[in-house]
Amino acid sequence: MSLVRVHNFSVSLDGFGTGEDQQLDAPFGHAGSRLMEWAFETRTFREMGLHGESAGSFGVDEAFASQWGPGIGVEIMGRNKFGPLRGPWEDEEWKGWWGDNPVFHTPVVVLTHHPRPVLEMEGGTIFHFLDADPVSALMQARALAGDLDVRVGGGVSTVRQFLEADLIDHMHIVQVPVVLGRGERLWDGLEGLEQRFEIEATPSPAGVLHLVFTRRAAR
Numbered sequence: 104m105s106l107v108r109v110h111n112f113s114v115s116l117d118g119f120g121t122g123e124d125q126q127l128d129a130p131f132g133h134a135g136s137r138l139m140e141w142a143f144e145t146r147t148f149r150e151m152g153l154h155g156e157s158a159g160s161f162g163v164d165e166a167f168a169s170q171w172g173p174g175i176g177v178e179i180m181g182r183n184k185f186g187p188l189r190g191p192w193e194d195e196e197w198k199g200w201w202g203d204n205p206v207f208h209t210p211v212v213v214l215t216h217h218p219r220p221v222l223e224m225e226g227g228t229i230f231h232f233l234d235a236d237p238v239s240a241l242m243q244a245r246a247l248a249g250d251l252d253v254r255v256g257g258g259v260s261t262v263r264q265f266l267e268a269d270l271i272d273h274m275h276i277v278q279v280p281v282v283l284g285r286g287e288r289l290w291d292g293l294e295g296l297e298q299r300f301e302i303e304a305t306p307s308p309a310g311v312l313h314l315v316f317t318r319r320a321a322r
Contacts, residue, residue, distance in 0.1 A: 104152040104245075105114060105176070105245060105248060105250065105251060105252045105253060106148055106179075106252045106253070106273055107241065107252070107253045107254075107255060107265065107270050107271050107272050107273075107274040108175070108252050108253070108254050108271070108272065108273045108274070108275075109254070109255050109256075109271060109273070109274040109275060109276070110167075110168075110170055110171040110275045111142060111167070111168055111171050111275060111277065112252060112257060112262060112274070112275065112276050112277065113138040113139055113141070113142075113277040113278075113279050113287075113311075114138070114276060114277070114278060114279065114289050114290075115137075115138065115278075115279055115281050115282060115283040115286075116279070116280060116281065116286045117133070117253045117282050117283060117284065117288075118281050118289055118290050118291075119134070119257055119259075119283040119284075119285070119286035119287060119288050119289070120138070120163065120257070120258065120259035120287060120288070121134060121138070121258060121286050121287050122135070122283050122285065122286040123285050124133030125183065125187050126187055127187050127220070130187070130200060132286060133256050133286070134281075134283050134286060134287070137279065137281045137283075138279050138280070140162055140279075141164055141279060141307065141309045141311045142164065142168055142277075144160045144164070144309075145159060145160055145164050145165040145168040145169075146160060146165050146168075146169070147165060147169045147171060147172075148166040148168060151206045153164055160222070162307075162308065163305065163306075163308065163313070164307050164309055164310075164311070164313075165300060165308045167275060167277075167305075167313050170275065171254070174251055174252050175209060175248075175249070175251060175252050175254045176202050176209055176210075176247065176248030176249050176250070176251025176252060176253065177209050177210045177211065177212060177244045177245075177247045177248040177253055177254070178207055178209060178210075178211045178253075178254045178255075178256045179212070179240055179241070179244050179254070179255050179256065179261065179265075180211060180212070180213055180255075180256045180257060180258070180261060181213070181214050181215075181257065181258045181260060181261035182203065182213060182214060182215040182216075182217075182304070183258045183260075184213075184256060184257045184258045184261070185199055185200075185213045185215075185230070186199060186200065190217065191215060192217055192219055193219050195219055195220070196224075198222060198230075199224075199230070200223065201215075201228075203222050203224060203225050204225035204226040204228075205223065205225075205226065206226075206228075206240070207228045208226045208227045209227065209228065209248075209298070210228075210229045210230075210231060210244075210247040210248070211228060211229065211230050211231065211233065212231050212233050212240055212243060212244045212247070213230055213232045213233065214233060214234075214235065214240055214261060215232050215233070215234060216234050217232075217234075218232040218233060218234050219232045220232075221226070230293075231243075231247070236268075237264050237265050237267075237268040237270055238270070241253065241265075241270055249317045255271065258287070259287040259288070259313070260287065260291060262274075263289055263291070263293065264290070266269070266293055266296065267292065267293070269299065271310070271316075271318075272314040272315070272317075272318045273314065273315075273317055273318070274315070275315055275316075276289075276313075276314040276316065277311050277312070277313055277314070278311060278312040278314060279310075279311050280310050280311065296316075298319075299318060299319060300316035300317055300319060301316070301317045301318075301319055302314060302316050302317075305314045308314075
């Protein structure tokens with residue numbers, strides 16, 4: 104069966120995966136860009152057309168960042184990753200943060216209590232808006248992914264819900280040396296999570312710590 108994976112998901116030292124007060128010009132709220140600055144110089148992010156036009160780095164951070172795409176057939180994301188809007192859609196003009204050709208190039212399942220029609224974008228990205236629990240959402244995502252893996256892209260509550268449901272097989276968390284003090288915390292309610300995973304830690308010269316969680320084999 105295909106794997107469920109999380110990649111390049113950044114959290115602060117105090118466990119926040121995003122700040123407070125998300126706005127159109129501030130996807131991570133008061134955290135600004137601090138949680139993702141480690142990735143901006145990598146080749147993977149530069150090839151996405153994000154944060155500069157240089158070739159980008161090939162070091163430790165790139166080695167982890169580059170695992171984001173290969174083998175992925177679909178992404179699952181929450182409503183707040185798709186956009187800053189809340190409640191019923193006032194209209195269907197908002198098409199995400201990523202422009203006409205989003206970076207995904209696969210189907211994307213957007214979890215929302217307010218479904219809307221399928222949105223087809225350039226480059227093969229097709230947004231499906233679904234009101235479903237994690238188990239049902241994963242079933243539909245796997246149908247879209249074929250034999251490829253499913254990536255849970257965020258935001259914080261979406262990753263936490265999939266962890267609570269014990270649906271994640273591989274997870275790459277980046278611990279960033281900043282203290283946000285407020286926002287949405289990833290680890291709340293997940294006591295004993297380490298018992299389900301083998302965990303490896305790799306420090307980066309950029310100052311972040313790459314944590315890789317791999318599901319323990321059943322005994």
